[in-house]
Amino acid sequence: MRRLILLLLCCCFSCLAIAATDRVLTLALGAEPDAGFDPILGWGKYNRPLFQSTLLRRNKQLELVGDLATSWTLSADRLTWQVSLRKGVNFSDGTALTAEDVKFTFDTAKQIASIHDLTNLESVEVVSDGELQFHLQQADITFIDNFVSLAIVPKANYGPQYGLAPIGSGPLKFVRWDRNQQLIMVPNPYYYGQKLQFRKVVVIFSDEDSRYSRLRVGQLDLSAIAPRYAQLLPPAYRLWRIDSVDNRGIAWPMLPKQGNNISNNVGNDVSSDLAIRSAIDLVIDRKVLVEQLLEGHATPAYSIADGLPWGPVAQVSKPQVDPEAAVALLEKNGWQLQGGIRHRNGVDASMTLYYLAGDTVRQQLALAVAQMVKPLGIQITPVGKSWEAIYKQMHQQPVLFGFGSHSATEVRSVHHSQYRGQGYFNSGYYSNPAVDKALNEAQHAPSWQASLPYWQSAQQLIAQDKPWTWLVNLKHLYAANVCLDFDSPGIEAHGHGWPLANNIEYWHWQCPN
Amino acid sequence: MPQLMRIHSYAMFSAALRLILLLILVVLLAYLLLSWTPIDPLNAYLGGNVFAISEPQKALLAQQLSLDQSVGQRLLHWLSGLAQGDLGFSTLYQQPVSSVIATHLPLSLLLIGLSWLSSLVLGYLLGLVAGIYQGSWIDKAVQRFSWLMVCMPSFWLAMLFISLFSIALQLTPVCCAAPIGMAFSEQSVISMLHHLLLPVATLTVVSMSPIVLHTREKVIDVLQSDYVQYSLAHGDSLFKVVRFHVIRNSLLPAIVLQFATFAELFGGSLIAETVFSFPGLGASIVKAGLTSDTALLMGCTLISALMVFSGNLIATALSRYFIQEAGDA
Numbered sequence: 001m002r003r004l005i006l007l008l009l010c011c012c013f014s015c016l017a018i019a020a021t022d023r024v025l026t027l028a029l030g031a032e033p034d035a036g037f038d039p040i041l042g043w044g045k046y047n048r049p050l051f052q053s054t055l056l057r058r059n060k061q062l063e064l065v066g067d068l069a070t071s072w073t074l075s076a077d078r079l080t081w082q083v084s085l086r087k088g089v090n091f092s093d094g095t096a097l098t099a100e101d102v103k104f105t106f107d108t109a110k111q112i113a114s115i116h117d118l119t120n121l122e123s124v125e126v127v128s129d130g131e132l133q134f135h136l137q138q139a140d141i142t143f144i145d146n147f148v149s150l151a152i153v154p155k156a157n158y159g160p161q162y163g164l165a166p167i168g169s170g171p172l173k174f175v176r177w178d179r180n181q182q183l184i185m186v187p188n189p190y191y192y193g194q195k196l197q198f199r200k201v202v203v204i205f206s207d208e209d210s211r212y213s214r215l216r217v218g219q220l221d222l223s224a225i226a227p228r229y230a231q232l233l234p235p236a237y238r239l240w241r242i243d244s245v246d247n248r249g250i251a252w253p254m255l256p257k258q259g260n261n262i263s264n265n266v267g268n269d270v271s272s273d274l275a276i277r278s279a280i281d282l283v284i285d286r287k288v289l290v291e292q293l294l295e296g297h298a299t300p301a302y303s304i305a306d307g308l309p310w311g312p313v314a315q316v317s318k319p320q321v322d323p324e325a326a327v328a329l330l331e332k333n334g335w336q337l338q339g340g341i342r343h344r345n346g347v348d349a350s351m352t353l354y355y356l357a358g359d360t361v362r363q364q365l366a367l368a369v370a371q372m373v374k375p376l377g378i379q380i381t382p383v384g385k386s387w388e389a390i391y392k393q394m395h396q397q398p399v400l401f402g403f404g405s406h407s408a409t410e411v412r413s414v415h416h417s418q419y420r421g422q423g424y425f426n427s428g429y430y431s432n433p434a435v436d437k438a439l440n441e442a443q444h445a446p447s448w449q450a451s452l453p454y455w456q457s458a459q460q461l462i463a464q465d466k467p468w469t470w471l472v473n474l475k476h477l478y479a480a481n482v483c484l485d486f487d488s489p490g491i492e493a494h495g496h497g498w499p500l501a502n503n504i505e506y507w508h509w510q511c512p513n
Numbered sequence: 514m515p516q517l518m519r520i521h522s523y524a525m526f527s528a529a530l531r532l533i534l535l536l537i538l539v540v541l542l543a544y545l546l547l548s549w550t551p552i553d554p555l556n557a558y559l560g561g562n563v564f565a566i567s568e569p570q571k572a573l574l575a576q577q578l579s580l581d582q583s584v585g586q587r588l589l590h591w592l593s594g595l596a597q598g599d600l601g602f603s604t605l606y607q608q609p610v611s612s613v614i615a616t617h618l619p620l621s622l623l624l625i626g627l628s629w630l631s632s633l634v635l636g637y638l639l640g641l642v643a644g645i646y647q648g649s650w651i652d653k654a655v656q657r658f659s660w661l662m663v664c665m666p667s668f669w670l671a672m673l674f675i676s677l678f679s680i681a682l683q684l685t686p687v688c689c690a691a692p693i694g695m696a697f698s699e700q701s702v703i704s705m706l707h708h709l710l711l712p713v714a715t716l717t718v719v720s721m722s723p724i725v726l727h728t729r730e731k732v733i734d735v736l737q738s739d740y741v742q743y744s745l746a747h748g749d750s751l752f753k754v755v756r757f758h759v760i761r762n763s764l765l766p767a768i769v770l771q772f773a774t775f776a777e778l779f780g781g782s783l784i785a786e787t788v789f790s791f792p793g794l795g796a797s798i799v800k801a802g803l804t805s806d807t808a809l810l811m812g813c814t815l816i817s818a819l820m821v822f823s824g825n826l827i828a829t830a831l832s833r834y835f836i837q838e839a840g841d842a
Contacts, residue, residue, distance in 0.1 A: 024694065026693050026694075034605045034606055034607075034800065034804075035605065035606065035607040036606075036607055036608075038607070041607060112577075117570045119569060119570060160607070161608070163607055164608065176696070178691075178696055178697075178792060179606075179613075179616065179617075179792065180617075180790070180792040180796045180797070181689055181690070181691070181790070181792045182693065182694070184694060200694070202693050202694045204693065205790075206688055206689070206790040207787075207790065210687065210688045210788075210789075210790045213675060213676075213679065213680055213687040213688065214687050214688065216680050216687075217679065217680060217683060217687055219687070219693060386551055386552075387553070388551045388552070388553050389551070423571065
């Protein structure tokens with residue numbers, strides 16, 4: 001009798017399983033990659049490439065785990081990575097993936113000016129069928145990020161039009177891409193990992209409003225949505241709020257205007273004073289920003305890498321809201337209140353805060369910050385401009401930026417004095433030899449694990465200097481059919497949409513069909 | 514007959530000359546405007562990920578996208594390619610511009626063609642009825658409707674249609690040219706028409722006002738003419754008068770007018786395509802503009818200039834031909 005019940009149960013489960021695999025999943029994840037699905041041109045750098053696979057991956061805890069690579073070791077001089085490949089991996093057309101394909105991918109990405117920065121790669125050497133060596137020009141542990149972000153393409157089938165119909169070794173196989181409309185995929189029969197639990201996946205491309213109309217008529221199983229739609233979901237959908245390091249913060253010009261010896265367009269006499277930055281930090285109520293401004297679709301931010309393994313240790317870096325202490329600090333440092341605005345040596349405590357025009361979240365944050373610092377006698381005027389216009393002002397006025405990456409390199413690019421005034425990275429000309437030293441030590445660490453304490457100590461130092469005031473980490477919002485379960489998605493980087501599909505092979509349909 | 518031939522070849526020559534002049538002006542102006550745009554093409558190429566790459570890499574990228582050259586150099590380069598029939602390479606789509614256009618133009622043409630035809634037929638009929646029953650409630654209703662539609666932006670009407678017919682009543686698809694998972698050509702004709710219904714209806718309604726009002730005036734003119742009065746005085750029925758005089762004298766001007774308003778229809782279709790997520794050329798033009806993809810935008814500009822020009826040319830040819838025929842007769 002017990003056996004019979006067991007048998008019946010098995011039947012039921014297998015029926016469910018069959019029903020699940022027979023389902024077509026319709027998703028609207030975000031913007032269409034205009035250049036196609038070519039990893040060398042940037043596809044898959046910020047999300048899982050789906051069609052292709054990478055040498056390494058980051059798991060939910062953002063630890064490095066092997067994907068195509070089974071082992072990866074750095075030589076004693078830290079200039080050579082030795083990588084062994086998984087055996088028996090095939091591309092979706094059935095041909096084998098070899099070390100030659102990996103070499104070809106890295107060589108091509110280095111050659112073509114793309115969004116992969118491989119300037120530090122000296123050469124790639126195929127040692128045997130399943131083994132490669134990557135020779136670097138300088139020791140740099142963050143080179144390992146390229147193993148995560150650059151997916152492998154087949155040498156035999158790669159060409160200028162590859163991105164329009166990619167072949168790869170990822171969990172999904174390309175079927176068709178109707179530009180501006182949809183992308184159709186099926187499970188890759190040759191995939192070596194967990195099999196996808198759906199028969200077909202269709203990704204829809206359309207704008208926010210059109211996606212919402214499609215949700216209203218029940219055409220989509222999942223859609224990335226803007227916060228303004230979060231309260232208005234049809235009953236068949238459930239709201240998923242995924243944590244992210246997609247942060248927003250203010251970069252302060254760190255040099256004084258007078259006597260900075262660099263240029264007239266650099267420096268700000270107000271924000272260059274640590275007392276001003278500390279006082280502002282003390283009156284910004286991140287709880288209010290999160291709960292009232294963003295309706296809870298965010299978390300307070302205290303650094304560029306909150307919650308990441310290389311982020312700062314929590315207790316030290318969380319300042320409490322304390323307006324009285326802020327006023328005392330300003331008074332002590334000679335900022336006198338006069339007619340509602342503070343002055344010191346003939347300088348008004350007044351600044352312009354630039355933010356990206358048209359981005360409502362940034363606009364709201366900028367306005368809220370201006371209101372919060374007003375009682376201190378600090379005048380902040382928010383101004384919305386295009387990136388091109390902000391670029392010209394960002395070394396002498398504060399800017400509301402968004403960062404957040406799964407790569408620790410970002411911590412370096414934003415805070416190391418080497419990047420002062422280079423692009424948008426260290427726009428405030430922040431420079432602290434102790435921070436530089438810690439960041440260099442992190443970069444030259446013998447292994448990824450060994451580099452983590454250095455990143456952390458660098459960030460503790462940064463938190464004391466306050467070159468940035470971090471405000472919030474946005475939560476990424478998704479409307480999904482109540483039957484669809486994402487298993488447990490990890491913390492997302494800057495960029496809303498595609499990263500949700502990083503664990504697509506573990507998604508399942510909970511309802512009987 | 515030789516006289517007619519001479520006129521035709523002269524007309525052809527002058528048309529070709531005007532086309533060349535027009536294209537040169539369009540190209541120069543478009544290039545000039547593009548060089549003035551504050552959008553940084555490199556920034557757009559990186560998809561907003563300006564933070565993603567180092568400065569040396571950025572310089573290299575600018576060089577490969579030939580953004581380090583002057584506007585003049587780039588224009589010359591583009592023109593020399595064009596002379597060899599090469600429309601250039603779209604950095605946005607990583608595809609030759611000609612193949613982007615070849616994929617998207619047919620759907621746009623279908624949409625514009627259908628809307629053109631239906632606004633001609635519907636607009637003419639409404640104008641005819643309004644003209645015949647001048648002063649009646651039908652006439653007033655048609656006129657008010659036309660005036661209203663003239664002031665109505667197509668994107669607004671499109672959104673109204675979507676919220677009414679697609680979301681509230683669920684009669685029509687909310688967007689796109691085909692059901693999810695299908696290409697346009699894979700679906701049945703019924704489904705095709707179903708998906709075309711709202712975009713075509715929007716464009717038709719928005720673009721037919723000039724033809725309604727114009728036809729109405731023309732019909733009233735004809736009805737007041739001496740020959741119609743003469744015919745009516747001899748006891749011919751209104752139906753006969755309309756059939757023999759009114760339609761004959763008002764249909765051709767309507768068609769000519771319809772060709773001449775081709776440009777507006779093209780502009781309207783860009784907006785309607787964007788609202789309905791219709792995968793025609795519209796979305797490509799908008800994207801090319803927003804990302805400063807020069808080659809693609811220039812290609813699309815050329816195509817649209819050609820389309821507008823042919824519309825006007827046909828209108829001119831038709832009116833010339835009929836004026837001449839009237840002269841011969």
